Amino acid sequence: MHEVSIALGMVDELFRIAKDNHAKKITLVKLKIGKMSGIVTDSLKFAFDAVKLEHHLLSGAEILIEEVPLVYECNDCHASFNAEDIYFPACSECGSRNLKLVSGEEQNIESVEVET
Ligand SMILES: [Zn+2]
Numbered sequence: 017m018h019e020v021s022i023a024l025g026m027v028d029e030l031f032r033i034a035k036d037n038h039a040k041k042i043t044l045v046k047l048k049i050g051k052m053s054g055i056v057t058d059s060l061k062f063a064f065d066a067v068k069l070e071h072h073l074l075s076g077a078e079i080l081i082e083e084v085p086l087v088y089e090c091n092d093c094h095a096s097f098n099a100e101d102i103y104f105p106a107c108s109e110c111g112s113r114n115l116k117l118v119s120g121e122e123q124n125i126e127s128v129e130v131e132t
Contacts, residue, residue: 027068030042030125034130038132042074042077042130045077046080048122048123049082050084055123060081061081065079086102089118090114093112102120
């Protein structure tokens with residue numbers, strides 16, 4: 017499962033953040049995951065919940081995942097819109113396929129709350 021390695025990578029980053037902040041415990045982690053990132057958010061949550069139990073620093077942390085919709089801006093008419101079709105998106109206003117991706121590829125840690 018792809019999401020396990022992503023969770024492990026994020027755990028490494030969380031430990032770095034905790035160390036930089038001299039944290040005793042991580043209490044809350046907010047993640048931003050784009051619809052286009054290829055990550056299944058339910059699987060990521062599941063992987064995180066499994067991985068965090070192995071680490072005292074993280075075991076009590078609540079994991080919140082915000083799914084970021086896929087948003088494009090049209091280069092022709094400058095409309096921005098949420099794309100439902102991730103493979104062949106077209107402008108909802110003019111039908112153009114000349115598009116710029118605005119959001120939807122995120123896979124990052126948005127914020128972390130710690131106990132020091
Ligand atoms: Zn357009």
